[in-house]
Structures are given as structure tokens and as C-alpha cells.
Amino acid sequence: MHIERAISAVHSLIRVKTKSSIVAKPPSQNTPLTEHLAYLLAQANREINRQLESRLAKEGVPVEQWRILKVLFDGNGRSMGELADAVLLNHPTLTKIVDRMVSDALVYRVQDPKDRRKVLMFCSERGKILCQRLNSLAMSQEAHIVENYGNKSTNELKRLLESLIDSAN
Amino acid sequence: MHIERAISAVHSLIRVKTKSSIVAKPPSQNTPLTEHLAYLLAQANREINRQLESRLAKEGVPVEQWRILKVLFDGNGRSMGELADAVLLNHPTLTKIVDRMVSDALVYRVQDPKDRRKVLMFCSERGKILCQRLNSLAMSQEAHIVENYGNKSTNELKRLLESLIDSAN
DNA sequence: TGGCAATTGTTGAAGTTTCAATATTTTCGC
DNA sequence: GCGAAAATATTGAAACTTCAACAATTGCCA
Incomplete structure (x- = not known):
């Protein structure tokens, strides 16, 4: 019985090994960390975000604030919930960042008349002017990436x- | 003079517009947030990291701790600096996470005999056993991604x- | 209609990360 | 070999994020 199990195990190993090396990647438990999609995304995000951060630092503005300004730039108000989704922040964090931006007169709150639970966020003139300067900095970062990485790769990556x-x- | 500058400005606008629409994407300042590479990376990272986080939560372990265990699994010691680079954390953050993991007996510190400024980190047996369970959870997440997204796309994305x-x- | 559940946004406490400063050890020029 | 500069890891304070609870409003349905 032990022997039979052992033989069967060997057979299945051989079968799996053969099949997997032809059809697909073997599902090894020992995949290096650096081959996991989650890790590669974290690493790329970290690097690109750092670059952007250091550009925007010329205006003393964190990346999150640029995102907020950019979403509000069109002049249509957004509720806190919509805004939070758009800029990838959860609600309490957004509330506190918005508090700071209101102090800096970059954005302002208006109670939504249609639904008084909601607050509509708008971008001030000052906010719009700053946003345009930040857009330039962000564009120049993307241009820098495209230079090193290539236009084709960049577009393909975005699509994926x-x-x-x-x-x- | 004013007129000449104006004409020259118009010319260069036309030239740039013509050239860019043939050669590359026009560098509009009004690119939507959702078309910036930095934003797409942040969004994808957030989503995939959330999925992984919720899988690993079955063992009550944050993603960072899984990364640390995985790097140390091979039994070769790593200095804090090497480890910090490998797991995408800065030094003070790593120190504090490692403190917790030492309390949980998942890893341990050894003074490096070659260079007594350094500390070598190792994974305990307990840590290795946990790491293997976490690897399974992580593999099942990647399998789930591949199911929805396709093998080809996944590999192409990793490569890019x-x-x-x-x-x- | 009246009241209960769901939605929306904020708050305060707890937890986490980051920055600047520190302690220790090594390296290197002289 | 000595002393200044660099490298390594940690610490404590400050800043930031997150969680859970809350207040206000709306939607629902019985």
C-alpha cells in the first residue's frame, strides 16, 4: 500500500510536471515575491508616486490634493462620497484633507439643496489657478516617463x- | 511687434498641433485624472492590495508581514536595510513591524558578526509554517485574478x- | 403618516507611518 | 593609529490614516 501510493504519487508528479511545463506556469508555492502581481504593482506605484510627489513638492502640494483639485476643476460640485471614490481616499481621510484645503481657500463646501445630508465640494479660483500649475508639473513627469520607457509601452501599460x-x- | 509675436505664436501652435497629432498624443493640460499613469497605478494597486489583504486576513496577517516572511523564508539572514528595500518599507516602519513580529515569535534578530552595526533578520520555524499557509492564500488570489483577467494579460502586465x-x- | 432602516458626512480615539535626532560601529584619509 | 565622516538601526515626537461611534437627513413600507 505504501509502495502503491508512492508510485501513484510519482506518476502524478511526472504528469503534472510535463503538462504544466508545456501548457502553463507550474503553480509553485515558492514563487519569489518579486513575481507576484500585487508586489510589482506596489513597487511600480511607489516609484511613480515618489516621482510625482517630488515634482508637486515644488508647489508644496501633496498628490492627494492635486487629485482633488483636478476632479473639481470642471466646476461641477461633487459630494464627499463621490469625491472620495474619485480620488481613492476613504471618507474620514478625505474630510480631514478637505478641512486643510478649505483653510487654504483652495476648495469650499456647499450644502446640497436637493439632499441636505450631502455636501457639495467646489474648487475656488485660487484652487483652479494652482491646479493648472500642478497639471504642468504632472504632465512633465509623464513626459519624463515616456522618454525613458517609450510611448508604446506607456500606452500599452495604461490599457492593461x-x-x-x-x-x- | 505685438502682431509679429502673435503671428509667430499662431504658427508655432499650428506646427505643434499638426506634428503632435501625427507623431504623438497632444500634450493637453486637461488630461482627465483617470488617464494619468500615476493614477491608474494607484487605483490598480489599491484594488489588488485590498483583495490580497482580505485573503491574508484569514490568518490575521497584514500584507507587509507576509512579504517579510517570504523574503526571509530561504533562511539566509538579511540586514534591516536589505529587508526594507525588499519589502518596500522605510527603515523606521520596518523596525516597528519587526518588533511586533518578534513578539509573535515569527522572526528573530541576530547581531551580524561581520559588521556589528547590522542586525540580521531570520524567520523562525513558526514563521515558516505560517508563511506557507500565507503563500497558499496569495497563490489563490493570483489564480483568481488570472481567471477574470486572463493568463496572457497577466503575464504581459507583469512584464511591462x-x-x-x-x-x- | 409614523417610525425604522439606510445613507451621508464628521468626530475623537487608537493605530500607524514618517521625520529628525540619536547611538553605535565602521571606513577612510592623513 | 586617530579622528572625522559615513553607514546602520532604533527611538520619540509629530503627522497622518483608520476605525467605530455619532448626528443629521432621507427613503421606505406598513
């Missing part, structure tokens, strides 16, 4: 990221 | 991310 995000929802 | 990271250094 969009479809990954789609497929995850 | 790796080369982006390369090009950024």
Missing part, C-alpha cells in the same frame, strides 16, 4: 491597467 | 511593470 481594474469589479 | 521599474532606476 484599465482592463485589470475593470476585471476586478 | 518590471520594465517600467527598470526604466525608472
Whole structure:
């Protein structure tokens, strides 16, 4: 019985090894950390975000505030919930960042007349002017990436990221 | 003089517009937030990291701790600096996470005999056993991604991310 | 209609990360 | 070999994020 099990185990190992090396990657438990998609995304995000951060630092503005300004730039108000989704922040964090931006007169709150639970956020003139300067800095970062990485790769990567995000929802 | 500058400005606008619409994407200042590479990376990272986090939560372990265990699994000691680079954390943060893991007997510190400024980190037996359970959870997440997103896209995305990271250094 | 559940945003406490300063050890020039 | 500069890890304070509870308003349905 032990022997039979051992033989059967060997057979299945051989079969799996053969099949997997032809059809697909073997599902090894020992995949290095650096081959996990989650890790590669974290690493790339960290690096690119750092670059952007250091550009925007010329205006003394954190990345999150740039995102907020950019979303509000069109002049249509957004509720805190909509805004939080758009800028990838959870609600309490957004509330506190917005508090600071209100102090800096970059954005302002208006009670939504249609639904008085809601607050509509708007961008001030000052906020819009700052936003445009920040946009330039951000564009120059993307240009720098495209220089080193190539236009084709950049567009292909964007396309794949969009479809990954789609497929995850 | 004013007129000449104006004409020259118009010319250069036309030239740039013509050239850019043939050669590359026009560098509009009004690119939506959702088309910036930095944003797409942040969004994808957030989503995939959330998924992984919720899987690893079955063992009550944060993603960072899994990364640390995985790096140390091979039994070769790593200094705090090496480990911090490998797991994408800065030094003080790593020190504090490691403190917790030492309390939980998952890892341990050894003074490096070759260089007494350094501390070598190792994974305990307990840590290795936990790491293997975590690996299974992580593998099942990747399998789930591949199911929805496709094998080809996944591999292509990984390849592009790796080369982006390369090009950024 | 009246009241209960759901939605929206904020708050305060707890937890986490980051920055600057520190202690220790090594390296290197002289 | 000595002393200044660099490298390594940790610490404590400050800043930030997150969690859970709360207040206000709306939607629902019986």
C-alpha cells in the first residue's frame, strides 16, 4: 500500500510536471515575491508616486490634493462620497484633507439643496489657478516617463491597467 | 511687434498641433485624472492590495508581514536595510513591524558578526509554517485574478511593470 | 403618516507611518 | 593609529490614516 501510493504519487508528479511545463506556469508555492502581481504593482506605484510627489513638492502640494483639485476643476460640485471614490481616499481621510484645503481657500463646501445630508465640494479660483500649475508639473513627469520607457509601452501599460481594474469589479 | 509675436505664436501652435497629432498624443493640460499613469497605478494597486489583504486576513496577517516572511523564508539572514528595500518599507516602519513580529515569535534578530552595526533578520520555524499557509492564500488570489483577467494579460502586465521599474532606476 | 432602516458626512480615539535626532560601529584619509 | 565622516538601526515626537461611534437627513413600507 505504501509502495502503491508512492508510485501513484510519482506518476502524478511526472504528469503534472510535463503538462504544466508545456501548457502553463507550474503553480509553485515558492514563487519569489518579486513575481507576484500585487508586489510589482506596489513597487511600480511607489516609484511613480515618489516621482510625482517630488515634482508637486515644488508647489508644496501633496498628490492627494492635486487629485482633488483636478476632479473639481470642471466646476461641477461633487459630494464627499463621490469625491472620495474619485480620488481613492476613504471618507474620514478625505474630510480631514478637505478641512486643510478649505483653510487654504483652495476648495469650499456647499450644502446640497436637493439632499441636505450631502455636501457639495467646489474648487475656488485660487484652487483652479494652482491646479493648472500642478497639471504642468504632472504632465512633465509623464513626459519624463515616456522618454525613458517609450510611448508604446506607456500606452500599452495604461490599457492593461484599465482592463485589470475593470476585471476586478 | 505685438502682431509679429502673435503671428509667430499662431504658427508655432499650428506646427505643434499638426506634428503632435501625427507623431504623438497632444500634450493637453486637461488630461482627465483617470488617464494619468500615476493614477491608474494607484487605483490598480489599491484594488489588488485590498483583495490580497482580505485573503491574508484569514490568518490575521497584514500584507507587509507576509512579504517579510517570504523574503526571509530561504533562511539566509538579511540586514534591516536589505529587508526594507525588499519589502518596500522605510527603515523606521520596518523596525516597528519587526518588533511586533518578534513578539509573535515569527522572526528573530541576530547581531551580524561581520559588521556589528547590522542586525540580521531570520524567520523562525513558526514563521515558516505560517508563511506557507500565507503563500497558499496569495497563490489563490493570483489564480483568481488570472481567471477574470486572463493568463496572457497577466503575464504581459507583469512584464511591462518590471520594465517600467527598470526604466525608472 | 409614523417610525425604522439606510445613507451621508464628521468626530475623537487608537493605530500607524514618517521625520529628525540619536547611538553605535565602521571606513577612510592623513 | 586617530579622528572625522559615513553607514546602520532604533527611538520619540509629530503627522497622518483608520476605525467605530455619532448626528443629521432621507427613503421606505406598513
